[in-house]
Amino acid sequence: MHGLLALSALHYAYLHPQEQKKWDIISVHHQSIALRFFALRLSAINKDNCEAYFWLATLIYLVSMCCVAHNERLGRSVSLNEVSQSFMLLHGVRGILSYQPIEVWREHGGPLGSLLRTPVLSRRDYLSLPFQKRLDAVTVLAREVPAMFSEVINPQSVCVLAVESMRRVHQLCKSNDENPSGPWGWPSSLPPMFIEMIGNRHPTALVILAHYLALTRPYEQGNWLFRGWSATVMGLVDEALDNNWQPWIHWPKRSVMERINIDDMEG
Template sequence: MLRISTHYLHSAIRGHRTAFENFTDGDFEAVYLSAVLITLISTFLMSASDSLDESTAPFDESMWLRLAVGPRELVPVWKTLIQDEHPLTITGALREGPDLSDDAEVFRLEYGRPFDVLLRWATEFDYVSEDDSEAYQHTVSYVGLIYKVINEASEPPLATSRRLIAFPARAPPRFLDLALEKRPRALVILAHVVAMMKILAHSIPWYVGIAEKHIPVIESRLPSGWKPVMQWPMAVLHTIDGRGAPLPVPPNIDEVSPR
């Protein structure tokens, strides 16, 4: 069944790409909603087995990042067509929350402080340009905001799930480039995003198995000098079981354990 559904998905993506490149004002809403659906499906397919068949590429986090950016590319177009309404109102996302449209809020510097180690680690030998530094900072702030609402239980799990599903569309485009280039810092940050899925898996069953599949793979791609900053995702992977285990506290740079 998974093999069949995956082939249907590939056909749908091909059709969506054609519509994406040739849409008119009249069918824009349908194209946008299709992009949202592909975002949802691509997120939950991260738990799928790699062994579908020889013609199907493994569905990894890179494919998730590539497939789930459609809504972001369409929002600016929407604003030129319907200036008094945000496209997310069509899906009910803004009515039910959270509101992810305010960059100043979702990328607030203070949200990233629990994960400051992700920005400070290996700075002496990992050159980061000013643009890349900003991309990392904004992404870590977004991850920190997800951690904050989970830790404080300040919103329903489904609302937090929307933050995770929207990650490829809300993370800075430059961060996605860095992740697709397999830059170690970007991969470690991405592992923290996947760890959030593990935390929500007891409430959102679609996330079951994603962290178990992807966190070890991400760690295996890292140079040895970067593996210590996988401490928090690995702790989440091995301690969160849906039975009330406390949420691991992110380590500061002095608490990161060398391996």
């Protein structure tokens, strides 16, 4: 209930800017209660109650994304730590799905059933698209990350995995096959180490994140929750990277700030 109240208060604040401060305070109150309730009961999740916890975790995730997207309007300060925490929350949402067979979740139908069905790529040449070509260059950068190859999961491997996962997400978004989640599911596919690298401001991880922001921007339209998220996070990435790394984000930054579709740009 508190997760729903937190999100509802944010929506009311969005619709009634003259009462924004009051309802933002109310939202923060309910968000804190929801987070505390969820954190204290993680070990109690089982197949009998997992659906209730799934919806609670989803609401907490949506509130966290909304707070980043609307931070300026709400007068809140945000950092890349909040971004990485949002991504980890989505990991938690995905983890709850494992408490019962995916077929059981699909039986609910509606938006959830659509989100959980296996996506199918249409037959077309994706690799020639400008964004795919741009990801080729980012993959080369990812392979330059120093790593101890005695560990399978290392900074280089998780960066490469993040880029390849984004490549597929872009292909699904461009496919004729409907993709209800758009690009928003990408963070759930990321290795936890990569999410930590974002929070720690690792430059290669931030370059990869910047390209994801360019991919998500068109999907914010018509969605009050996420509107402005890509531009906000792009500002955080821009601030975190020094001059040596700025050329790497010029391409996605231009796409986000000038609202140019990624496949209308030169790769």
